[in-house]
Amino acid sequence: MLADPRQSRVVLLNPARGSVAGGAEAFAIRCFEALALLPxxxxxxxxxxxAFGDYRPSSLSAEVAAATEHFQSEALSPWRDPAxxxxxxxxxxxxxxxGGLYLEEDVLIAAIEGATRGYEVRLLSDLAFARREADRQLVVxxxxxxxxxxxxxxQTLFEWAVARDDRALTLRIQQLLS
Structure with a gap:
């Protein structure tokens, strides 16, 4: 079943979290193309x-930062945030x-908890940065x-366009992605 964009949200967990794996800078560099599509x-x-958790708008492009709403809650438990x-x-x-930092930690737990709560959950692999790349396939x-x-x-952008059943929008997205 195609995802309806009107019923969808993109959630990034700790996009500015720092560590020996590179943290925010590595996330922004590695995920540059995918992040650029978010606006x-x-x-x-x-x-x-x-965005949840560690978030610094300055670590992202101005367009992505302007498109992002930040919830102050801990990234490990976004589902417990009443707002x-x-x-x-x-x-x-x-x-x-x-998506976000780190796939095998916060992203894994939040995704499973969301599925447990009855949400259809999907992983944006090009926005999910693993602390240990060797763990990526195990998590997936x-x-x-x-x-x-x-x-x-x-893939999701095109899926959303097709789900809207708007030929002009679908063609516009196809052109953008080519």
Missing amino acids: TCRDLLGVQLI FAAHLADAHVGIVFF NRLAHHGILTTTVR
Whole structure:
């Protein structure tokens, strides 16, 4: 089933978290192409971008920072934030796309907890930075066991365009992605 952008949110966990793995700078460099598409998700399709945990707008492009709403809660437990829960309920959100630092820690736990709470959860692999790259496939396998699909921002952007059933919008997104 195609994800409806009106029922979707993109959530980044700790996009500015620092560590020996490179932290915010490595995340921004490695995920540059995918991050650059996020304002398009908001501007053309109305999909909001939310950040939890360690977040510094200066570590992202001005466009991405302007498109991001930051919740002050801890990234490990976004589901316990009453404002986030209200935001999802008020907007009738049923699909949450996760990315951020670190895939095998905060992203893994938040994704599984979201699926447990009844949300359709997807992993944006091009926005999910692992502390240990060797653990990536193990995490993806574990998430799949919980019904969590892995995708990319590019795939999702096109999926959202097709789900809107707007030929002009779909062609515009195709052109953007080519």
